[in-house]
Structure formats: structure tokens, C-alpha cells
Amino acid sequence: MDDSQTAAPDALDPGTGFFVQDNTVFLNVYQGLVEFTGFNYSQVVPVVAQNYTILNNYKTYVFNIRRGVTLSTGEPVNASILWFSFVREAYMGQAVGLANYGELTIYMTQYSKTGYAFPWGIRHAIQAATGLPTVTNLTLAVEALNNILSNFNAANTTIQKVMSYPDQAYVVTGPLTFETNLLEPYRDWLLTLGGPWDVVVDPIYIDEHGGVQGNKVNGYYDVNGGPGTGPYMIKSVAPGLTQVVLQANPNYWGNNASNLPIIAQPAHIPIIVINYGEPHGTRVEAFATNQAQISYVSIPFFNQMYQVYQYKQYYSFNQIFDELGYPPGFNYLGMNTQIFPTNITDFRLAIVHAINYTEILDKLYTYNGQPLAEEFLGPVSPGIPGFYNPDHLPLYSFNLTLAAYYLNKSGYQGDFYVVTPNGTVLGNPNGNRLPPITITYLAPISPLTESELEIIQAGLSQIGLSVAPQGVTASVSLTYVTPQASPPIQLLGWFPDWADPILQEMVPLLTTSVGLPA
Secondary structure (H helix, E strand, O other), X not given: OEEOOOOOOOOOOOOOOOOHHHHHHHHHHOOOOEEEEOOEEEEEEEOOEEEEEEEOOOOEEEEEEOOOOEOOOOOEOOHHHHHHHHHHHHHOOOHHHHHHHEOOOEOHHHHHHHOOOOOOOHHHHHHHHHOOOOOOOHHHHHHHHHHHHHOOOOOOHHHHHHHHOXXXXXXXXXXXXXXXXXXXXXXXXXXXXXXXXXXXXXXXXXXXXXXXXXXXXXXXXHHHOOOOOOOEEEEEEOHHHOEEEEEEOOOOHHHHOOOOOHHHOOOOOOEEEEEOOOOHHHHHHHHHOOOOOEEOOOHHHHHHHHHOOOOOOOOOHHHXXXXXXXXXXXEEEEEOOOOOOOOOHHHHHHHHOOOOHHHHHHHHOEEOOEEOOOOOOOOOOOOOOOOOOOOOOOXXXXXXXXXXHHHHHHHHHXXXXXXXXXXXEEEOOOOEEOOOEEEEEEOOOOHXXXXXXXXXXXXXXXXXXXXXXEEEOHHHHOOOOOHHHOOOEEEEEEOOOOOOOHHHHHHHHOOOOOOOOO
């Protein structure tokens, strides 16, 4: 049993789910052409692919699909299924496809103009195969691709012509040969494909349960998941995704294969029960009594978990806690620059100077005197060296006097005022009193997030700012795709899919087009 993340997955569809807590399911049920070698996010190994060839100065990648790979249904995997999987992920227009394929196989300028995330060249492919003017007629192109993907038949000659059209992002060049063509040379494309989202999905299952529509999620797939090629399959799902039960895939193609990479090894545990959203005490108790063999707690509670562990006389702390190193991700307080009042630069400066960063690090991210996190100046994290803070800019300081100065300035700009605990009025006394500022976080709240919010609230209250914390599910947070639909402040984390400081850190964090705050 695994008492996993405090928040439930946002979705069990790898074309929609985009949070860390999804990975336990995705990495075991689904597989990609290549996958990361364990925890090394800078190296991949072939899995569904037997091998690959890189051509055209890193613009063309040709994958030879491993013979004998099947879905858990027993359906053989071929290049047509790969084509369907990749086109679908992009065309759904969700955060997953946009973040991973933007400017690589999707023209983001065309996406902005049309509202549809077509893989480049596919409208030409459909026009060449059908004779329909899909290049110039957007409505016709959407109808045609909806029909192709929702009634997918690899034996259909018209669909074969579409898939084999050479001048497009994804091309079927043979029964077991799949080609990807990028808009620009990109050496890290294999790292793009190594994550838990660029995976093989089942066209038959999807078409039997809602099909594919441009810019829309598949509601059934989101809450139920579907067949994959991995060593496990989904046995059951509880309402609200509070529990997912995995069982070993009896039809796993790797059961009788040899020389498989570690990431593709067959299942060794028959049944895995994953509980999401368990209260902190329940997670600690379940691990202590061996009801759960893996459990998730925040850093300040490591000692608590070990002290109540019933087998601590047999196992040392280091035998049950595994330090896997620093990930290249970060927790952040994201502020919406397009809506009031966080659209005022001085207001944002007031907030950043009212937070006690040292207290957060010392209380919440330090264990036995060892710091397990560090403050940094974004948007690129120190986990990706060579790009971080080349101008050596200073970090934000905790300075309530400076925070009050900026808040006073912003009050005149935004025609509002606040009152500090000692009665001082900051801002325009003739304006409107500023109401509480909403800060959203992933629910249910973890002790770590709760403690962070308490420290943040304490600092902001010293300059007269009142905070209204609001818990939202991961699926709700993914609907924040425009500034107007997003809250003023979000307390979230961001972990890049692969180590690219531009496409995976700067772009996602500075745009709302992939479902993250501005």
C-alpha cells in the first residue's frame, strides 16, 4: 500500500493529468518510446522503441518500435497507435501537450490565432488525403480531425494517407517505424519524450469512451484511466480519485522479454493500493504499523514518522528514508500580473518584502541542521546550472519597512488603503479599503503548506494585508488558463518535465497558455 500525495491526481488521462501526484499511476500503467533511467532526468533509454536514429541536424527522430509490445488488452502496438497517441495529446490543447510540444511540433502563434493545437503540417496532410480545403477552412479541419481520431481505423486508406504524409510533425513510415519532425533543431527532444505523459494510449478504448475533440478533455478517461503498455493496469478507482488500485498486468509484453531496462521490468508486487488525500496523522500511523509500505510526509515530520515506526529497532533512519537529491523544481507564490491588485508592480513588491523566507527555510525545509532547500531568484532554478541568475541579482529581503513603503505607493495607484495592526493607514485614505487577497493552494492542505501559509499570512498582516486561503483541487487549478480566470495569488510547485531552462521553466511560468499563472 502507498499512502501517497496529500492531493489527489488531477486526472488519470496522461493527455490531461499534469501534476506530480499523477506519476505513481502514469509511470506504472503507461510507457513511452523512451523513458528516463530511474531518477536521472538527463538520460533516457528505449522502452516501446527498440532504437532510434537522429537525422537532419536534430530535427528528425526516427523510432523503430520494439516487436511484441502490446497494450494490456493484448492489442499489438504499431506506428499507427503512436501517431494517434502523439496527435491526440497535442490536439487536446491541454497543459500537457502545450508545455511539451509548444514550438517543437506545435506552432504556438497559430494556436493563439486559431485556438486549436494542431501538430504542424496535419492540416496539409488531411487536405492531401481527402481533397478537402482544410488548410484554409479551420472549421472543416477541426471536423475532419475530430472524425479521424474519434473513429480511428489504421486500416482505412484515407487515414493511412494522412498518417504517411511526409511533411508534418508525426509520420508513420512503416508498420513499426514512427518519425517525429521538429520545427527547429532540438537536441533535448528525447528528454521531452522521457516523461510520464508522452505515452502510448489505446485508440479503441478512447473511441469507445467519448473519442477525441479538439481542446477538450475526455471526462470518462480522466476519472477512470485506460489501458497502457506498462507492467501494471488500473484495477479500480474510488470517487474523487481518492484511491487508485493497480494490479500486475497479466498480459505485460515484458514478462517474457530479455535485456529490458530497469524502468521496464515486469511487476513484482501483485496489487498496489494508492490512497490520496489521507490526513497527516493517518499517513504516519499507516506507515508506522506497516499498513502502508510507502508514505508521504513533509520534511518537518521525518523524525515523528521514525519515532512511531514499529520496526525502528531493526532498521535505522537511513534504511527507511531515502535521500534522492535535489530536483530542479521549486515551490513558489505566483502572482497574477493582469488582475487587481496584483497587477500593480509596487503591490507585488510589498508582498515579496513582507515574507520571512529565513523562517520558512529554517522551520520547514531543514532536517537535523541540514538545509534541504534554498531561496533563489527565478524563474530558472539553480537545479539547472549555467542559466541561473547570470547577473548575480540579490535575493528578495524580508523587510517590513520596505514592504509598507511599496504598499503605501500601490494604494495610491490602485485607489485603496489598508490598516496595519498599530492603526497606521497605508495607501489612499480616500479610496476603498482593500478586501482580503485570495491565495489558492492544492487541497486537501498538507501540514507543510499550512505552515507556509501561516508564515506568509503573519508577514502580510504586519503591513495590513488580509489573506483568504482557498483550497482547490489539482483539476480546478488546471482551468486557470487565462489571467481573468485565475486567482490573484497561487501557492504551488513546479517541476520541469525535462531539464530545459527555457521551454520548461521560463515559458511555463511566464505564460498562462499552459495553465500556469502569469
